[in-house]
Amino acid sequence: MTVRPRRWLTLALAPLVALSFLAAPASPASAEPGGSTSTSPDESGGSVGKNNATLDDVLESSNRRFVAAKAAVTKSTAAQKRLAAEIKTAEARRLALLPEVNAIAGQQYRTGHLGAAGFLLGSQNSDDFLAKAVSLEEINAMQDRKLAELNKAIDDVNKAKAALDAEVRKQQTNLVAMKKQKDAADDALALVGGESLTHGLVLANSPKAAPAPRNSDGGFSPESCNVEDPTTNGCITARTFHMYKEVKKAGFDRFVGCHRDGGPFEHPKGRACDWSLQDKGFAVAHNEDMRRYGNNLMAFLVRNADRLGIYYVIWYKQIWFPASGWKTYHGPSAHTDHVHVSLL
Incomplete structure (x- = not known):
């Protein structure tokens, strides 16, 4: 039987790791409004960019992108609830494992970090040596398992929080997109007199006219009829x-x-x-x-x-x-x- 060497350093650091997580309890995920905009939807696609697009095309395209962004917000909200539940479960598992890992670390500290060789050399006979070797293997296996479970619980919490932050950023991006589409539609309507005046029968874009000459102050001075x-x-x-x-x-x-x-x-x-x-x-x-x-x-x-x-x-x-x-x-x-x- 091969006896695995004990990872004393890992056990020695375990209380510090545990305390660091206890000192920093989980807080609600947050993201700045200026976060990633990679999911940001396409603002220039569809018929809006065409030269013959009417105001109706603008409104339809804007409305469709508004609805898509709103659906994405709803999806993100549901995902945030699911991830919040996952974080709660993972944190509960982490908190449950901390006393066991701390107890193992405390026991190792009290025994003076007895090495495997010293532990086995204290055997009275071959049967005692074998029994101690088996016991040491079982202790190591249990400790490794508990540490692995704790590390996984910590990793699960961190991954769920990162996913939640991503969902929050995605939601904020889509909320901005919703407002942008609404404002664009409102502005397009207001500029040309609204739906009641045009009935949508108007080009979404007009050619740019060459600017008329201005005075030295940048304004338009009165001119004579000549x-x-x-x-x-x-x-x-x-x-x-x-x-x-x-x-x-x-x-x-x-x-x-x-x-x-x-x-x-x-x-x-x-x-x-x-x-x-x-x-x-x-x-x-x-x-x-x-x-x-x-x-x-x-x-x-x-x-x-x-x-x-x-x-x-x-x-x-x-x-x-x-x-x-x-x-x-x-x-x-x-x-x-x-x-x-x-x-x-």
Whole structure:
């Protein structure tokens, strides 16, 4: 029979290991909001990135990702409950093993760390030697088993806590994703007047207009009406002419009229244009093509308002100001047959 050498150092350190775990009781797992974002869902996929995606596409895609993130949060919550139960079980096992391991370590300390050779050399005869050898083997086996059980219990606790921390981080990431999708949908709707104004018939993105010249302070100074109006025999400002060219470049090439000698708004000042929904004259939007054209033109102007120096936009009984967003419009015209834009 081969007698295994005793791991005295392991036993000597066992009380310290046990005390260190007793001194640091388990606390609820936590994670900083800025934790791993590897599970973070994809924010640019699907139809949203396409040039012809409508606002309906944006809302549908955002809503689907919101629902997916919410489901992931629910799954993480369930996983956290399961892991918390596993931690409780593993910690109970660890606490149950600590007295036994401490007792073994204490016994070894009291006996002066008697070595295997000294223990066996004290035998009276061969039978006594054999009995002691068997006893020593059994003691070592029991001690090794208890230490192994304690180490496994400690490892189980640590693994469960690490998994719980990962679930918390995953949940927080998905909560952020949920908020981001909700905010993105709300912002997309608010910018172009909401679902009630567009009925979803509007492109999710508009081309970026070339910025109009600004003054040395970065603002837009008042301009005189000194540029020939390409739509009438009147005049418009240089800023209005720049806007006119950018709108045309963006593909809005139906009928438009800018300067008007009389009437309200900025038309007599050469600082406004009315963009029709058809190739000639003006007619109330009575089909999806006209409504979509008006929506997309309005969205282009609003999204590029800062670049073009836009004062306000009126479309379909609603008026948009850069400072206050969309409001109900109660003017002499409902503006259901054209998009009006005024420049600073």
